[in-house]
Amino acid sequence: MADLAVQTDLTEARIASLTMPEGTWVAPLRADALARLRAMGLPQRRDEYWKYTRPDTLTQVEAPKAAVLKTDEAPVFDGVERLRIVFVDGVFDAEASDDLSLEGVTVERLAMADSDLHWAKNLYGVLETRGQTPVARPLAALNTAYATDGVLIHVTGKPSKPINLTYHHKSDSSDAILHHCIKLDEGAEVTILENGPAAARFNKVMEVEVADRASFHHIRAQGRDHERRAATHIFTRLGTESAFRSFTMTVNGVLTRNECVIELTGDDAIANVAGACVGDGDFLHDDTVFITHDAVNCESRQVFKKVLRNGATGVFQGKILVKAGAQKTDGYQISQSLLLDGDSQFLAKPELEIYADDVACSHGSTSGAIDEDAMFYLRSRGVPEGEATNLLTLAFLAEAVDEIHHEELREDMTARLAAWLTRHST
Amino acid sequence: MLSIKNLQVKLEDEDKQILKGVDLEVEAGKVHAIMGPNGSGKSTLSYVLSGKGGYEVTGGSAELEGVDLLDMEPEERAAAGLFLAFQYPVEIPGVGNMTFLRTAVNAQRKARGEEEMSAAEFLKVVRAKAKDLKIDADMLKRPVNMGFSGGEKKRNEILQMAMLEPKMCILDETDSGLDVDAMKLVAEGVNALRSEGRGFLVITHYQRLLDHIKPDVVHIMANGRIVKSGGPELALEVENNGYADILAEVV
Numbered sequence: 001m002a003d004l005a006v007q008t009d010l011t012e013a014r015i016a017s018l019t020m021p022e023g024t025w026v027a028p029l030r031a032d033a034l035a036r037l038r039a040m041g042l043p044q045r046r047d048e049y050w051k052y053t054r055p056d057t058l059t060q061v062e063a064p065k066a067a068v069l070k071t072d073e074a075p076v077f078d079g080v081e082r083l084r085i086v087f088v089d090g091v092f093d094a095e096a097s098d099d100l101s102l103e104g105v106t107v108e109r110l111a112m113a114d115s116d117l118h119w120a121k122n123l124y125g126v127l128e129t130r131g132q133t134p135v136a137r138p139l140a141a142l143n144t145a146y147a148t149d150g151v152l153i154h155v156t157g158k159p160s161k162p163i164n165l166t167y168h169h170k171s172d173s174s175d176a177i178l179h180h181c182i183k184l185d186e187g188a189e190v191t192i193l194e195n196g197p198a199a200a201r202f203n204k205v206m207e208v209e210v211a212d213r214a215s216f217h218h219i220r221a222q223g224r225d226h227e228r229r230a231a232t233h234i235f236t237r238l239g240t241e242s243a244f245r246s247f248t249m250t251v252n253g254v255l256t257r258n259e260c261v262i263e264l265t266g267d268d269a270i271a272n273v274a275g276a277c278v279g280d281g282d283f284l285h286d287d288t289v290f291i292t293h294d295a296v297n298c299e300s301r302q303v304f305k306k307v308l309r310n311g312a313t314g315v316f317q318g319k320i321l322v323k324a325g326a327q328k329t330d331g332y333q334i335s336q337s338l339l340l341d342g343d344s345q346f347l348a349k350p351e352l353e354i355y356a357d358d359v360a361c362s363h364g365s366t367s368g369a370i371d372e373d374a375m376f377y378l379r380s381r382g383v384p385e386g387e388a389t390n391l392l393t394l395a396f397l398a399e400a401v402d403e404i405h406h407e408e409l410r411e412d413m414t415a416r417l418a419a420w421l422t423r424h425s426t
Numbered sequence: 427m428l429s430i431k432n433l434q435v436k437l438e439d440e441d442k443q444i445l446k447g448v449d450l451e452v453e454a455g456k457v458h459a460i461m462g463p464n465g466s467g468k469s470t471l472s473y474v475l476s477g478k479g480g481y482e483v484t485g486g487s488a489e490l491e492g493v494d495l496l497d498m499e500p501e502e503r504a505a506a507g508l509f510l511a512f513q514y515p516v517e518i519p520g521v522g523n524m525t526f527l528r529t530a531v532n533a534q535r536k537a538r539g540e541e542e543m544s545a546a547e548f549l550k551v552v553r554a555k556a557k558d559l560k561i562d563a564d565m566l567k568r569p570v571n572m573g574f575s576g577g578e579k580k581r582n583e584i585l586q587m588a589m590l591e592p593k594m595c596i597l598d599e600t601d602s603g604l605d606v607d608a609m610k611l612v613a614e615g616v617n618a619l620r621s622e623g624r625g626f627l628v629i630t631h632y633q634r635l636l637d638h639i640k641p642d643v644v645h646i647m648a649n650g651r652i653v654k655s656g657g658p659e660l661a662l663e664v665e666n667n668g669y670a671d672i673l674a675e676v677v
Binding site for chain 2: 371372373374376377378379380381382383384385387388391392394395396397398399
């Protein structure tokens with residue numbers, strides 16, 4: 001009982017520190033989310049779902065300080081033709097953003113969407129709520145209740161360029177909460193790019209409704225600031241013959257928890273979620289994925305690769321749930337870590353729960369060092385040890401990066417990872 | 427070119443002496459062959475010369491053009507001009523063959539203070555050399571040795587040798603796992619590289635490779651030592667009578 005009292009105090013203290021933004025249609029949805037949050041309570045260290053990642057700094061009232069990284073490196077996606085939407089420490093930056101009009105899509109800000117008949121009424125907090133069972137995700141409910149802004153994207157066609165959400169980090173004590181809703185109509189297609197460290201502490205939810213035969217692509221680069229913290233959630237529901245593809249690159253960050261909750265509810269749908277992360281020293285990266293197969297002949301792939309050194313920690317919790325009747329499911333899950341020294345660790349909990357009898361599901365989770373034979377082979381050809389390590393490390397990450405179905409962006413991500421490895425070479 | 431004197435080597439983790447005093451001189455422009463029964467130390471010799479871990483040199487020396495090899499890192503030995511064609515070329519998933527070759531060529535050039543090869547120049551050279559070895563564009567694009575047949579792997583070794591242009595080439599049982607046609611192709615590749623300034627050390631179990639790569643000197647290795655040296659006729663003797671006679675004669 002003592003734990004419960006502590007948890008209630010913690011949750012109430014956090015709630016008291018936040019102000020619920022006003023709104024029309026969104027107000028009751030926020031109130032519902034607050035009720036959900038109170039019922040669940042914020043996560044604690046003893047929660048099974050937070051066994052490997054300490055949630056304290058994500059739930060405490062004040063965001064721990066995080067220095068802003070000074071870098072001369074060109075921002076990610078710089079050369080890509082795109083519609084830019086910029087947030088600075090979670091606050092929309094109109095000057096840095098492009099005009100939000102683009103054919104095939106309507107883009108609005110959550111903070112500005114007042115119409116009481118707004119389409120987002122049927123999406124905001126809806127997929128988040130669905131994602132609360134069987135496992136509670138209180139930080140997502142907190143987000144739905146208190147998000148200060150975000151974008152509402154309704155994709156009706158096939159916009160000619162990607163939409164890029166950029167999150168700048170300027171203040172070392174910023175605490176940002178953003179919530180995005182993306183609705184793809186039947187047959188629609190969109191690519192969403194995200195980049196930047198966002199804030200000292202960032203809580204972000206993205207709800208994505210993918211209608212029949214629609215296709216959603218998502219490529220994200222979480223910023224390089226060393227001390228930043230982030231808890232992000234993606235909730236998505238997929239219709240018949242639709243596709244969802246999401247790739248995340250994470251370099252640095254003292255604490256990152258990326259949750260991805262996917263429901264395949266239409267037959268013949270495809271969901272791919274992948275991540276490549278590199279961490280050095282005070283770094284914890286947690287990929288938590290929950291994929292529910294609730295339709296026939298769907299395919300899901302999870303490919304997560306982590307490179308860890310100098311005491312960095314990697315966490316993977318990935319589950320495939322195949323419901324009764326979800327026959328011909330093809331579920332693939334792989335999570336691997338390359339430990340570049342004996343101080344780093346990888347904690348993995350792959351899970352399969354299957355109630356259909358005609359499915360193919362596989363999962364693999366490994367951690368290991370650089371292959372010595374490959375290393376000697378490269379060195380015997382004149383490649384110095386450091387360069388050989390980087391080459392083999394990039395090769396290890398390639399399987400995840402290859403999940404990006406866009407050549408230019410794939411090459412850019414590879415180049416970024418290579419640059420990080422070169423900077424962090426011993 | 428390559429000068430090995432009384433080289434003694436044991437396994438690092440075990441009290442097991444493998445090489446018990448090997449003496450060998452390979453002159454520039456010459457092809458030396460080492461033959462010998464299983465476990466005689468032939469492969470160990472090639473690994474120790476190229477710097478593989480797991481061995482401890484307990485005595486003797488090995489020099490390439492007067493420079494101590496044993497004191498150098500594997501990549502430094504490569505840059506100094508030593509090349510080992512592996513008995514079992516390593517598969518490296520995720521690293522493209524072209525990337526691998528270009529990284530190696532340029533790393534060696536850099537180490538020697540030479541200018542790096544441009545992408546265009548490299549492509550031109552590698553395509554021409556690959557063609558001679560019947561290595562197609564697909565093999566160049568694939569990850570290093572991944573999905574290559576035994577013959578393709580060995581041809582890929584020779585391609586690397588051709589690109590890196592080493593001074594001293596060691597071929598460790600390059601004929602193993604090859605059919606007659608593949609062996610001919612590999613041998614042609616090697617012969618094309620024979621030149622005044624380059625030495626070869628060809629390690630093999632069988633005489634048949636030496637029909638295609640004609641050696642100047644043949645050595646018989648047994649129990650960690652070179653026990654007999656002679657001309658090409660020594661290889662034929664082994665082929666006809668096996669090692670037993672020669673070893674009996676020596677002992």
